[in-house]
Amino acid sequence: MSMGKPVDQTLAREFGLSAEEYARVLDIMGRTPSLTELGVFSVMWSEHCSYKSSRVWLKQLPTTAPWVIHGPGENAGVVDIGDGLAAVFKMESHNHPSFIEPYQGAATGVGGILRDVFTMGARPIANLNALRFGRPEAPRTKAIVDGVVRGIGGYGNCVGVPTVGGEINFHAAYDGNPLVNAMTVGIARKDRIFLSAAAGIGNPVVYVGSKTGRDGIHGATMASAEFAADSEEKRPTVQVGDPFTEKLLIEACLELMATDAIVAIQDMGAAGLTSSSVEMAGKGAVGIELDLDHVPQRETGMTAYEMMLSESQERMLMVLRPDREDVARAIFEKWELDFAVIGHLTDSGRIVVRHNGVVEADIPLGPLAEQAPLYHRPTVETDKQPPLNPARVENRWMLADALAKLIACPDLCSRAWVWDQYDSTVGGQTVKRPGAADAAVVRIDGSARALALTTDCTPRYCLADPEAGGRQAVAEAWRNLIAVGAKPLAITDNMNFGNPEKPEIMGQFAAAIRGMSDACRVLDFPVVSGNVSLYNETEGRAILPTPAIGGLGVLEDAAQAVGIAIAPWLDLVLIGATVGWLGQSLWLREMAGREDGAPPPVDLAAEKAAGEFVRAQILAGNVRACHDVSDGGLLVAVAEMAMAGGTGVRLSTGPREIPGHAYWFGEDQGRYVLAVPEGAALLRAAEAAGVAAVRIGTSGGQDLTLPDGGTISVTALRAAHERFFPSWMGT
């Protein structure tokens, strides 16, 4: 590629540095940097590693609570879950690689996020994924969906971490830019968390895992650039995942972590050896010296530049206590992984990289971090849309017909085809598998406790009103945890947006952060980790703003978790207020062919009151099934409960003042459907708590009996619900 070219402003540009940024490099170095040095600057100052466009906004997110042990800034967030245990979790995107090579892109995405979690000393116990694809009929969508699903399964199944949840949306805005966001959750003893700040002058710097090849060089800068028609040329060698090596790496690292050998540890993620060594030394305010001759190499003749920028997978960097080197070496040899001392810590405050006896890079770490670019990019607010008056939206359909069409559409149909390819039970602790409940529930080995896990975002709301959408995404995650009976603790986020240099995109970003912050604060649901993916555009067209939220909650007793499946002879009660909000609803899109109106607002005070009430009822043992009302509205929620339980429901008439289609398909927020043996008692309790509640029907029989006189059998509903994926994929 750039070998042989002189290091100058033109080359810096090719490496993604602006003229001003390059001037700053010259200033820091006091001379023309070497190629390797330029490489280090370019990846460390890339959007992916430096968060230069997003940092000013991310700082506004609430990140603290009494149960937060480590918020953003570490490899993953850490929260106290009781019993001396901590949950460690984070979500990360692999959007661009998954578009180029769906299988390997998604697989290595899973591998990367796993490493962020076990690098902190946690055994990964669950994976989730939030996926957005283009229109099913768009030329590449099918191959991308197939590859991404196989890749997630291929990696997760092999490493033996159950994939327990996630979400999928389709929209034209993702035709040329799918989103693959992967989340991992792990468990550690809360007094045994491992951090990345290096310490101890003279301590050995150790490389473990796979060998280094010329994989994905400049992946970090690529993830920071928009796709153009020439993206073929920007193609780096795609990384191939090796889940077997990852599995060995997990076991070897956890075995070593049970000793006292490790001072600091960090995975080699984006920008590989560069970012891991620079960040470890930087956080510890020490210097670091690397001798690349000792780096285990898969290929011959690699240059310093290539080794420093390689994104080969399944590698870790550690600082060890010098007297424990042999203990560590023995463990990695047992697991048949490479182990090499490649350097040591110094007091110079610099990173010095040697190769074949030549100093290839010598950079002061302080300025590299402190003078990293930080942009206050201009923002423009998204124009607000007026709320839709439901009475003005014509309805020509019987409820049963609209329901049958809605639950069959790609955004609402059964995802069984997808999760049937994910091992969701390995580990023997999965209490609620995909499809069984609003959040996945995974018990903690050796404890009665369980974690509840979910990912949520409604991008069409975010496009119409990014602030309302950001608020809604956090609220929906919170609601899904409540719906299984868990106490919501914290979130991780994955901010997927377009080109931040466009004010309207930066406006979306800022507004989404405002809405999210608002919800986090009121719901006591802080952000403890996250990831930003910008430049998600093809040919200048941006994706829908997609702040994907990964939520985590805890149940003290796994046996208290409830799912969505209903049994016969229960009363169904709707909690939360309904006005019949059709703006941006799926009914409006699928039936009326319109995508307009303001999205449904979230009243956070009402949200909190309803959620706390629902959770108390679940913990009191009064609730047999619970489902939050989201995409598709009330009737879709009821139909999902009926299909899961194989039981019909007779529904009562809604309030006269709301048109039927708006009542049954409106997407008003903050609502749950509860199935209880005795509706009257629940209504009394709700009234006492000041929470809106109304009895909407009774379960039993084989059919959904609707208030407009129509019926539809649960069998017919299931057939419609389960059709899309298998028929699309031909399996």
Added chain:
Amino acid sequence: MKAGIVVFPGINRERDMAIALELASGAKPRMVWHQETDLSGLDLVVLPGGFSHGDYLRCGAMAAQSPVMGAVRAFAAQGGYVLAVCNGFQILTEAGILPGALLRNASLRFLSMDCHLRVERADTVFASGYRRGDIFRALMAHGDGNYFADTHTLDRLEGEGLVAFRYAMPNGEITPEANRNGSQRNIAGIYSPNLRVLGLMPHPEDLVDPLMGGIDGKPLFDGLAAAFTPLRAA
């Protein structure tokens, strides 16, 4: 019951198996590393599920060559009891300890879902907790569970009553629809001629706790525990 679980690199259901064995017998199983060769003192050797060596060449092919497999072969030859589930079953066929092979699922996709198994005979230590003809639920989680053997071998297995379990509909019917991975004659598990080695693809060990969705797999482990627990004085 003294059970040993063999751990090959890449195995990942060893903990699920340990939970099920301990729940039934009260005793923690011993974890046996793939390079060990001493299985003395064990009542039961278990080869669990997972992806030994990544299953990169063929499922179980590399694990079948491990040092421990010599010991497993000798243990079985001396009449020892061996339970091999999923990758374990694949390893036993690759090692030639059980006949046949496990091909890629007919759909060419990984299948992670419930299935139902019909108990073909209950007069074995493994199936003593069931009755012949019982239908029980188990979890499938494999990409290569498509049982294959030549006709002669299949006829011999049938003739000698060595088919342990078949994929069935919940009502017990043996249909192509129940046979998601495409196995010949719906075979989900087989015995060695002395009925002391069982290999099967689905996971009974993941259904031993009502919280995890059911206890359909528990009778298998209870049966084993009962067989190997010395009668306690009344």
Added chain:
Amino acid sequence: MKATVTVMLKTGVLDPQGKAIGHALGTLGFTGVGEVRAGKVIELELAETDPAKARAQAEEMARKLLANSVIESFRVSVDG
């Protein structure tokens, strides 16, 4: 020497992958495609310099590990 071991499913063993490829080729508009079979190829860099010995070695590897004789057959080719 370089030895190449090609491993195919035996005739009589169902080859769903080959079938799926055949089907996909049809969907893509390719006509006149008869049977399609899918297999594996393993290329080995051997220190052995005698072609006959290298072949014998690769055959031994195939028998012991690379192919499963219950379902697969193999062929070996050797070149300098």
Added chain:
Amino acid sequence: MKATVTVMLKTGVLDPQGKAIGHALGTLGFTGVGEVRAGKVIELELAETDPAKARAQAEEMARKLLANSVIESFRVSVDG
């Protein structure tokens, strides 16, 4: 005609399968084994009787379906 398409990972792309096979061969006691690479082979029965045309057809199939040009390269051989 019969066409054989051999698909291998491009040089430089990590080949976990080849790596694992090489390692297993070592464990089995085979010495002098250098690099091992694993790939796929697809054998196609084609109605086409002209070798040049059959080759062109198979190459087209490889480009469109059988090989993933991002990480794989292929070669085609044709015989009657």
